[in-house]
Amino acid sequence: MATERQMHMGVFVLGTGNHIAGWRVPGAFDTFQSLSVVQDIARISERGKFDLLFLGDGLSADPAAHPSFTVRLEPITMLAALAATTSHVGLGATASTTYNEPFTVARAFASLDHLSNGRAAWNAVTSSGPEAAGNFGRTHPAHDQRYVIAEEFVDVVNGLWDCWEDDAITINRETGQYIDPAKVHKLNHHGAYFDVRGPLNIGRCPQGRPIVLQAGASDPGLALAARTADVVFAVVQDLGEAKAGYAALKSRMAEYGRPQSDISVLPGVMPVLGSTQAEAKQKLDFLQSFVTPTNAIKMLSNRMGTDMSRFSLDGPVPDLPLPDTSHGFARTMLAKAKRENMSLRDLYNLTGAARGHWVLCGTPESVADTLEQWFVERAADGFNILPAHFPGAFDEFVDQVIPILQKRGLYRTDYSGNTLRDHLGLDRPARR
Numbered sequence: 001m002a003t004e005r006q007m008h009m010g011v012f013v014l015g016t017g018n019h020i021a022g023w024r025v026p027g028a029f030d031t032f033q034s035l036s037v038v039q040d041i042a043r044i045s046e047r048g049k050f051d052l053l054f055l056g057d058g059l060s061a062d063p064a065a066h067p068s069f070t071v072r073l074e075p076i077t078m079l080a081a082l083a084a085t086t087s088h089v090g091l092g093a094t095a096s097t098t099y100n101e102p103f104t105v106a107r108a109f110a111s112l113d114h115l116s117n118g119r120a121a122w123n124a125v126t127s128s129g130p131e132a133a134g135n136f137g138r139t140h141p142a143h144d145q146r147y148v149i150a151e152e153f154v155d156v157v158n159g160l161w162d163c164w165e166d167d168a169i170t171i172n173r174e175t176g177q178y179i180d181p182a183k184v185h186k187l188n189h190h191g192a193y194f195d196v197r198g199p200l201n202i203g204r205c206p207q208g209r210p211i212v213l214q215a216g217a218s219d220p221g222l223a224l225a226a227r228t229a230d231v232v233f234a235v236v237q238d239l240g241e242a243k244a245g246y247a248a249l250k251s252r253m254a255e256y257g258r259p260q261s262d263i264s265v266l267p268g269v270m271p272v273l274g275s276t277q278a279e280a281k282q283k284l285d286f287l288q289s290f291v292t293p294t295n296a297i298k299m300l301s302n303r304m305g306t307d308m309s310r311f312s313l314d315g316p317v318p319d320l321p322l323p324d325t326s327h328g329f330a331r332t333m334l335a336k337a338k339r340e341n342m343s344l345r346d347l348y349n350l351t352g353a354a355r356g357h358w359v360l361c362g363t364p365e366s367v368a369d370t371l372e373q374w375f376v377e378r379a380a381d382g383f384n385i386l387p388a389h390f391p392g393a394f395d396e397f398v399d400q401v402i403p404i405l406q407k408r409g410l411y412r413t414d415y416s417g418n419t420l421r422d423h424l425g426l427d428r429p430a431r432r
């Protein structure tokens with residue numbers, strides 16, 4: 001089925017795999033502290049013509065958590081290294097709006113955009129858990145307060161990216177003029193949280209402004225995304241729910257005068273592939289056999305924002321209020337638990353598999369069918385793929401599912417541009 005609208009693909013990279021025990025699969029990468037590991041994953045991404053390679057981040061370490069959430073290199077540093085060995089794939093990383101200064105973030109991503117010739121993307125997160133606070137000598141602001149700060153933070157970053165006109169750097173050997181000062185503007189931002197004079201000490205980016213990603217699904221999270229994001233990562237478990245979430249976000253964009261095509265919504269999905277449905281299920285069962293109360297309960301407690309070890313594992317999932325950590329994950333996971341009458345053990349199994357994201361088990365054809373349906377029915381503009389382990393599960397998706405989507409005209413067979421904006425079909429923005 002040919003269609004003009006095409007899917008966008010991101011890959012969520014964790015060196016030890018997205019599954020909490022992915023690293024235990026024979027042959028799987030077992031570290032997130034290695035350049036060669038992320039380089040290999042980047043090569044697979046470009047073979048699959050992916051829009052975006054994404055590295056999340058956290059600002060604390062807990063040995064009981066997912067191994068790649070506990071032991072991970074600083075992601076912008078990793079992406080700078082990848083910029084040198086890749087040519088097309090977009091390079092996205094998380095930087096917190098609660099534990100950073102906007103000048104530092106604007107500078108880091110502008111640097112990455114120059115180093116990669118226009119492939120940088122910033123995932124603006126508010127940092128859900130309070131764990132980072134102890135590393136920064138601060139108190140963790142409450143959920144909605146974090147978003148008030150984030151609104152101003154994102155504006156300041158965008159403002160700093162807009163300080164330089166495209167032709168401000170003149171490098172005129174004859175006149176001796178290097179910079180035309182009339183084309184470099186201060187920001188002079190004085191807000192409730194930040195005072196930033198500017199200008200940034202980096203000329204205008206190849207993309208004009210790097211891409212902004214967002215992944216919050218609370219009410220203030222959606223408002224921030226509708227106003228400022230180019231790509232939104234969604235947490236999904238059900239087609240109807242995902243369609244409603246997609247429509248709600250897109251319709252909200254009108255409040256900010258933005259066309260709906262300006263945001264690509266990419267739900268997270270962990271594909272588990274087999275030559276038959278039974279074989280795929282067997283692979284998932286093998287991975288799930290490594291999930292234990294100890295390694296999954298920590299993640300579940302984080303998702304639910306409360307210590308889940310105090311509830312009986314084989315009892316029903318308790319009624320819990322939306323936590324201060326993340327509304328998006330808790331709402332989606334609790335709704336699934338209710339729909340499917342899950343026990344707490346079922347819920348931690350789900351968390352161990354894909355941290356609350358959707359697990360899609362099947363043959364390459366059936367997985368392609370489901371992705372197509374979600375795309376055509378406007379639950380998604382593409383997907384953020386969460387391979388259970390690397391490189392194997394990612395290789396399988398790229399070699400077995402991508403060709404089917406390409407044959408159906410749903411996905412590019414080659415890159416048609418060089419920047420991440422090109423891949424996403426977004427124009428280079430004018431300075432505001």
Ligand SMILES: Cc1cc2nc3c(=O)[nH]c(=O)nc-3n(C[C@H](O)[C@H](O)[C@H](O)COP(=O)(O)O)c2cc1C
Binds near residue numbers: 055056218220325
């Ligand atoms: C795909 C995806 C990736 C995310 N990556 C990060 C991350 O790297 N670091 C982080 O602190 N939060 C991350 N988050 C959390 C969200 O960005 C958000 O801050 C959190 O869910 C709270 O938002 P909400 O209450 O608006 O849903 C991620 C969420 C999703 C769905």
